[in-house]
Amino acid sequence: MLKRHLLLFLLLLGFTGLKAQPLIKVTGMVTNELQQPLSDVTVRILGQDQSSLTDEKGSYTIYAASTAFVLKYSLLGYKPVLITIHHDKAGRLIQDVRLSESSNELEQVRITSKQNQLSNSTTINIAGIPAMPSPSGNFEAILKTMPGVSANNELSGQYSVRGGNFDENLIYVNDIEINRPVLIRNGQQEGLSFINSDLLSSAKFSAGGFEARYGDKLSSVLDVKYGRPDSSQAVLTGGLNGASLSTKLLRQHGFLLAGLRYKNNTGVLGTQDNKGSYRPSFTDAQLIFQQELSPKLSLNFLGNLNSGTFKLIPESRQTEFGTLSRTIRLNVGYDGQEVDDYRTLGGAVTALYTPKPNLVVKWINSYFNSLERENINIQGAYFLRELSPDLVKPGAGGSATDKGTGGYFTFADNELRSQRFSSELKGDQTFNNHTFSWGLRFEYKNYRDELNEYSLIDSAGVNRFYGGPAIEVKNKLDIQYYSAYVQDSYRLSAHTDLQLGLRANYNSLSSQLLLSPRLLLAYRPRGNNKIFRWSAGVYQQAPDYRSIRDFQGQLNGNQKAQRSYNTSAGMDYAFDGLGTRLKFSTEAYFKYQDRLIPYMMDNVRIRYLAEEMAKGYTYGADFSIGGEFVKDLVSHFRLSLMQAKQQIGNDPQGFLKRPTDQIVNFSAYFQDRLLNSPTYKVHLNLLYGSQLPIGAPSSDRYTDNFHIPAYKRIDIGFSKDFLDDAALRKPGFLDKYFSSCALYAEVFNLLNIDNTVSYLWLKDLNNVQYAIPNYLTGRRINLKLIIKFKNMK
Structure with missing residues (x-):
């Protein structure tokens, strides 16, 4: 018995020893x-x-x-x-x-930074950009999920903000204003945007009510920085749509950033109705170098080369449109080709001087040279047929009724050369409760434009030709801009701040002196989880080459600046809910424009009625909520409601919808984990934009009696980071050389929805005009791999 108890005791002791x-x-x-x-x-x-x-x-x-x-x-x-x-x-x-x-995430859900209390802008979570599924791959894709931004073209990096057009948005990179190309008419021609997401250190976006330090445009400001990195690193990205390589090097008294990008989205473009040989090729190289010459003086250099070529040899097209009871099919056979190319080369040098701890002075000098060319020589023969209901169903019998045949011809041989030089001196100084800012800027723009284009349509094969008149002009234009601003941000009390600013602008084209006062008042109650803001100001946009050129290429040298009176009231509120920390933001706004240059939209091309003047108004409200609905993954939802109208001259029809009058915009970017594993993630991007007004070319150019249907799109991505911090097992080889290795599988346009971007207008035998929709891209699968190398010593 004693032996049995002793054996049991030893066994228990052994098990205890194994578990301890x-x-x-x-x-x-x-x-x-x-x-x-x-x-x-x-x-x-x-x-x-x-x-x-x-x-x-x-x-x-x-x-x-x-x-x-x-x-x-x-x-x-x-x-x-x-x-x-x-x-x-x-x-x-x-x-x-x-x-x-972390500047990338802090403002997403927390309201504690007093230095941002007087900034009517939203901090963008740039850390989440690589995971966002987007066929364009450009930084601007994340802007289309921001409050106040309208979206209806996944191929384009252009965006409309609160009823404004693409030309009304300011973009700054390291305080250097960036301009967009002029000749691009289709989203598929766009390549890589100027902004390289891999090199960013911060990004902020304002949909309106921005301060006087920013320039003279009507709608929005995007302010991005390429700053000092936390550590030296290299990132390699490769996928079906392109590749990129970026390097960040820390030095004892400075840093160097370099990025190379290549884009070829042939597969995405091949999902459109127009079938043929697509040959897009876009490249970009950027270099940022900063050196501290002394504790008080540093120099920063930014260089950029951006080039692209888009070549299309179309073969055929088949598009079905209409209703369930009446479906019409368009078949087109093509001959010819389209070749577009552009190149932008330039850079900037910035001297940063800090003579005293409370004073910072910047001297920024930049120069950019751009060449844009488009060569289009395409003819098409088309057939219009009305299908019986049975024929619409695949594999079913049925008949088709011929509605007519015809042809059309499009020719363009255009070249635009532009140069931009600017020099700006700006400073910021703090005195007790005041932060005083000022700036002086000179800018010179030079344009050399050669336009040679025309289009003809043989209506239904009976020699009824119609189309725009032939354009053959050569334009030369030089413009000088002089601007200045002063601004004071003042702490009225422990909870209230006031910002007053004034901009002055003069240009040699309209010879106007433009004064734009701006005000922003912010109140933070006790509790530190709310901010209330109210803004009011005048925003004036001086004429530029694009706005003074009419449909026939002629220039209106007498055009005056556009002007808008803006006011807005908003609130940020941080709270705990759904088991996490959330941030709710809302803003209501009203804009009255007593001087507007009316325009028409054709895909991404803006065609101004340069000889006309209009007045208009825009009002609406934006709502957004975001936070970590899933731990460490930021998601957000936003809703924007808006109405934008204008009256051109003394048009007896009164106020009509502006081309950007998109009443409802909704977006959701949601992230979650899969398979109960922190290394598997899903990224869902949903966009909805209600219909847009448009007028037929044969009707009065002021009408808005037709529309582009609502834009609906869902893109989804799945990712696996083999070296995630929470991974239980990491591949030894990868862990030795890389700090991150993430594989992404993406499905663009998950529901394969046909979204319309513009129309092709054709006529049948009875001279009835049809609007044939030009659809955007269909469903497409993409793969990409992002590798971050171990920190370089």
Whole structure:
């Protein structure tokens, strides 16, 4: 009996010895850069089911079941910290941690940064850009999910904001204003945007009510920075639509950023109705170099080369349109080709001088030279047939009734050369509760344009030709712009801030002195989770080459600046809900424009009625909510409601819809985890934009009695990061050389919806005009791989 008890005791002791492991108690405090305690910080042991949260004093306690483990500290709005622990034996360990703010995520859900209280802009989560499924692959894809932005073309990087057109948006890169090409008429011709997402350090977007430091346009501001990186690194991206390589190098007294990009979206373009040989090729190279010459003086250089060629040899087209009871099919056979190319070369040098801690002065000099050419020589023979209901069904019998045959011819041989030079001196200085800003700027633009184009349509094969008149002109234009601004941001009280600014602008084209006062008032109640803003101001846009050129290529040198009186009221509110921290934002606005240059939209080409003048108004409201609905993955939803109208001259029809009058816009970008694994993720991008007004070319050019149907699109992506911090097992080879290795599988236009971007207008035997929709891209699968190399020493 004694032997049996002794054996049982030894067996129990053995099992206990097998299960017993060293137990380490880790305690500490988590603070921010100001050494203030941070609450609700997640402390997790990677590879183990152990996690904890810090309390109001920033303290935490967590237990580890091994002597070697990795602790991860994470809080939305702050950069995560990983600490590797090696401890000889069980016991207690004290580990204090300091987290630094992440400018990419902080403003998504938190309202604590007083320096942004007087900024009527939204911080963009640039860390999430690589995961967003987008056929264009350009940075601007994320803008189309922002409040106030309208979207109806996935191939284009252009965007409309609160009823404005593409020309009314300001884009700055390191305080350098960037312009878009002029001749591009279709989204498929667009290549790589100027902004390289891999090199960004921050990005902010304002849909209106922006401050006086920004330039003289009517609608919006996108302000992006290529700044000093946190560490040296290299990122390689490769996919079916192109490839890119970026490098960031830290130096003792400066840094260097370099990026190469290549884009070829042949597969995406091949999903359109027009079948043929698509040969797009777009390349881009950027270099940013900054060197500190002394503790008070540094120099920054930005260089850019952006070029692209789009070649199309069309073969055929088949498009069906109409209703369920009456379906018409268009068949077209083509001959000829289209070749478009552009090149932009330029750069900027910025001197940054800080003579005193409270004073910063910048001197920015930039020069860009652009060449744009389009050569189109295409003729098509078309057949219009009305299908019986049975014929519409695949594989079913039925008949077709001929509605007519005809042909059309399009020719263009255009070349535009432009040069832009600017020099700007600006400063910011702080005095007690005041931040005083000022700036002086000179800009010179030179255009040399040769237009030679015409189009003819043989209506239904009976020699009824119609189309626009032939255009053959040569234009030369030089414009000088002089501008200045002053601005004061003043702390009225502990909870209220006021910003007053004034811009002055003079240009040699309209010879107008334009004064634009602007005001922004912000109030932050106690509790630090709300901000109320009210803005009012005058926004004036001086004429430029595009707006003074009419349909026939003639220039209106007497055109005056466009002017808009804007006011808005909004609120940001941060709260806890759905188990996470959320941020709700809303803003209502009204814009009255007493001087507008009316225009018509044709795909992405803006055609101004340069000799006309209009007045109009726009009003609406934007709503958005976002946060970490799933831990560490930021999602957001937004809704925009708007109406934009105008009256051209003394048109007896009164106020009509503007071409950008898109009443409802909704977007959702949602991210989640799959298979209960933190390394598998899904990224869903949903866009909806209600119908847009348009007029037939044979009717009065002021009418808005036709429309482009609502834009509906869903893109979805799936990703797997083999080196995710939370991965239980990491491939040894990848872990040795790379810090991240993420594979993406994307489905563009998941529901294969036919979205219309414009119309082809043809007539039948009875001289009845048809609007044949030009559809955008169909469903397409894409694969891409993003590799981040280990930090280079």
